[in-house]
Amino acid sequence: MSNPVYGKQAKRSSNVDKKPALLLVLIVAIIAYLVWTPFQVALFNGQNLEFEKPLFWAIALGSVLLFLWIANYYKSFKLDEQRDWLPLAVLLLPITYLLSYFGAASHYLAMNMVLIECLYAIMFIISIYLLQDQRANKIIQTTIMTVAYIIVWFGFLNWFGHGKFAGTLVVWFSNAVLHGKYTDAVMTDSNGLRLTSVFQYANTYAAFLMAFLFAAVFCLIRSKKWYGQAFHAFMLVPIIVSILLTLSRGGLVMLPVVFVLLLLFLKPAKQILWVVYCAIAGIASLAISKEVTDLGLQLNQKFEAGGAVKGWAFLLITSAVVAIIGWVVQAFLAPKMEQGLAKASAKKHANLWIPVGSVIAVGVVAFLLIGTSVRNVLPQNISTRLENINFNQHSVLERITFYKDGMKVVKDYPLLGAGGGAWAALYEKYQNNPYTSRQAHNFFVQYLLEVGIVGFVIFMAFVLFIFYKYIRGYIQSDAERKDSYFLYLILTLSILIHSILDFNMSYVFIGMLVFIGLGGMAAAMDSKPLKRVAWKTDSAGWIYSLAVGICGIIVLITSVRFVHASNAGLEAKKIAQTSTSYEEIKTALDKDLKIRHNHPDSVLLMSSLYQSVYKQTQNDDFYNAANSLLTDALKKEPYNKSMINRLITNYQLKNENDKAYEILVANAPKFNWDIEWYEQMITQGFELGYTALGQGDTAAKEKYFKSGIAAFEKVQAGLKHLATLPKEQMAGRPFSNSPIMILDTGKMYYMMNQLDKATETLKMGVTQDFSDPTNRETTRWYIAALMKQGSNDQAVYDQLVKADPSEKESIEKLVQINF
Template identity: 65%
Template structure:
């Protein structure tokens, strides 16, 4: 029996009014806006000022959408079936982020995530209602596919060196266009050029392409118009070529996994068609991948119109052929397959045989492209990336390290988490080795870190319940009902599966696609009436509308104020570069900080302004203002290294070296793989110890020298630990002894009557080349340490005397020091 929500002639399950054109228009506008500003809304950059304003504009637009939704659907708001529980349950997601503010590692990032989660909740609720309407569903699906195809074309324009053409279009609605070109639409890393389109991050673009590759195939097999079948078939090659050009191993690994999962939903005839389209488009894309790749590499280095024309000619020519084949297959082959396999489709378990077979075939293809010479048909950069797919590859090992480190954070913040953006704030404290990654490269682990076990269980229950109820409804529906909302399953499943390996949902655009997709799935899920908790319609709609309305008003006001604050901060940054007026620069900063007192960018600019004023006037009022500002901000941002360093600089500026040193040592555990931090502790410990020694304060001398040598010992432990990393794993940032660190640590051991430790430390820094003063100093203190123990190194002494005849006398003086 068909689910009443599905089906061509079925009545809607209850009185749902037709969607308002205003809601369609605003929702379409929001999707399009965020599609071209996904990098600005991503949470992986340390300095957020350039990227935060689109988040707040999106939140304001979402709130307006919600008000329109309440006005349009007020009479339809009820609590009478299981679908309505989701309308209430989705509100728990931003609520868990709001609760995590209590223990947030960064109040600034955590508040941003509360606002983002509110956007997602609003989009879900609107989608839950809007996508029940046939026309609304059709408009939104067309919009999503149009935006997706435009993004593919936008990326290929950049690949063929036509960034200025694309930038001329994008500059009207994106602030990432610099010098006429959209920034990093083709990124460069150790693997060479990688296509990113609007995402500016290749792996997330790969997840996006994977989703819309399957979406295109879905529309080929379900569209009734010949031109629609041909056009979606035409887009397969550009999508697959773009996917190859991302050089994303995660995308290539997850693509067959998601493909098999989607096949399970389909009847055997459709499964064969999906495999056929993937095979045809895949072979066609591989055949042209070498020339397209090589032309792109050349054109990004030096543009030529003839080269770009040749690249487009190859790509479009092959795409046209595949487009025609798609139409032919749908016109002649698809009906025959339906007829032949119609009876077989009715058998239980019939939809599992082909997916199982495709796993075997997929495994064989993987073996051919990775373990044999077949990979030589691919461009070299793609072949190398495929060849490196293994568990001992450095990016895989690094991800396993991220995941282990993430669980350390969870262990310390288990119940309600460490707030939005917690990984970016905390990872340096918990990291196993000195990598740099403000993302954990696993959305689910990152979510667990941010909201704890309670929030994570709520989120996973929400997701899994929708999938469970959708699948139940899907099994009961007729063919048209199954097809009506299957696009949303493709989008949600593709993005979430790839997010196991990466941070796709740090992009608000990707998050909106997922939550709109979840709303679409929930709109047609198998939904039973509520019997135990049924509430009167008027009571339900009144309470719910009031609650979400008040919440939306708060978010709208907050977003508008944050837009104002961000604009003021941006104005202050520009003034700081052009103006010398203290009051002119300070005015917009004060305005920003009156709204967001711990806004990191403005705190840092204003504290720098106070420092400059103090240096010029020696007025301690400016110094005190800076200290108060930073201490207040650090209560909300205790892990902000820039703020801590600025406070340390302030104390040093006022010659309060003991306070600066105390801050260095107190915060060292937060940045345990920052070698410069240890170096500063060691150097300042020696200076302060010398000062204490000069005043006869041996207790202070011993305290400082002990802190310095303990820091040095931690460095040695860290260096030893790095030798245990797996062979294929990269260490990350430099973490090694420096000559200055060795010399100063050796001196401190020597002056605390530990000549054996001094000698062992200084020996690390001994060099054959003694022409440099630093190397001579290390050798002299080393020989003095040996002499203190009644030992010597004649060969070293002879070499030292050759470059400095006074060395023997100087070493004797050091050895006789009475400390």
């Protein structure tokens, strides 16, 4: 039974036909855009000058696409049914980010995120209208699948050692090519080499592959032409092998979850076909995984043409065999299967049996691959990753920690959030242990802390409403209509489900796919007509187009200005690498800072320039200029550690060490697990206190010594906390007592006549290496503290004096001093 809503939808499509030229231009522009973006738009991870320029270009081009949409669709916008309000509702998403901008932890990151959300809104608005036209819908789906397949083959070019060739293919429009190769298309971490293709991060590539594995199976079954069936079947093995090569545990865990959820939308015959195709391709992929993995590992160390040919042969021949099997099954067995299961499909809950069986089958396979020696048929690196899948594994424990720490941010910024990029700016303040992660590894947690409860509720209501209405429309529509838009559900559901475990949505290209997917789902949703509202809606198209067009102009102008600013910043950075000319560097930086007053990279470079000139000339104008620049920038970027350190350095250049120390202490709570920060507080606290002691300023001595000791005690509390972490969880960055911290803290206790604490602290730093000057000094103060209390550590004393006889006199003098 067809949905009555679709009659109105078809009528609206006739508005498109009146402007075929504009429609064609819009479609061609979107195709070019979708091909360009994955190689250009990198991870939004607190971008610096090298990565932000393509982001701003993408946003500017997105605005141009919006203007093309307005030219073609301004008359089509109505307020007659539920779907018509979604282009209005999507504007609330960038608005919530704009509201969070005013109280953002980083105004620079927050503004970038406002622009990115504008881009997502643009892609949704275009998609919800464009994809109602069936011709445009088919073209866009074909483009999306083509781009995905290109990305898969691009990954294999790099895996089989053809990195230089792959680089030449994209160097003319990608800034990620360095020394002739696409950066980190094959990345290296503690697990070894991992395939990432254009994403430079294996887990997100796994999420992408998971989505397009199911998309390929869907396209294979849907295709009416033999070559379409064979081609999509051919791609199954490369996609599954790529998933294995990412070594992504999250991808392997979420893949069966999404698979079962998608099966629930299908009739039994198609469910069986999905299972059959995935099983055939999966078995074939496992059969060649060891050879493809080993060859790739070798070829990335040293390229050999013979090895590359062998690798391609394994992959292509196996893919061809699966393609032939897929075509045979689809051409001869699938029609008979659908006929034979027609009666069974009509029964109530018929579509539940195979998903339930799939859950059991997945459980059995998971047990065999994770809990038994069956996994040894896989390559060693993949087998090891599977063996480590458990809830006590360090990456699981770390993610749980991220989520808990994210909730701490939400507690402090509950309503409107801490702004775009808040996690990257704030995580060091809220972290439970000294990990390094500029992403929360959960899109929903990250979204919540960025825009607060208000923005999160709006976003979830928007997404869930589209899912709900799409599913209702899917149930009521005929088979052809279901197939027309099911691809968008596959992509959106797959990526969002996987984003529970990772930061896929921090990739702008991935975010665009999701919002195009939401637009496609909205185009097919069960959209009920609304009762005629009190106000007249005939002019709604003009009003909406005008409002959105004005916003688009603002976004376009802003993004183009930011492109120019980025160019200036990059030019300054390039000049600074080859020239010492103050005027040349400053002229370029002024162009950037005139547009973006608080851009971190340019602020740091400009302040460094001022400081360099000040050191040469001792002209206070340059010192004051650096101080003013950094102070103003920190009002907008209060958590930028590099700028805070640069301000501290600026005070130290003028020997204003007391002011430098005040900045150090005031900002310590922002970096609770930075051991270097604590070390500076302790050593500088001692030096300033000792200077004050020499000047007879007892109050200042007490102030600085207490501050330094407080820092040391916080380190000890931190060490006790780290000891409580599960043994499987990695603590993160090094966090431990350094010899100089122990020595200076011991001295401060000693000079404050807290001899018992001095003894306890200094003993921590005593070692057997008396050739080390720091150890000898620590031991000297340790023995002196004991002697002051009428005690001694004779064995240590004898070793010290034996190593350096002069230490005996030094200890005696130290004991006689009264502080």
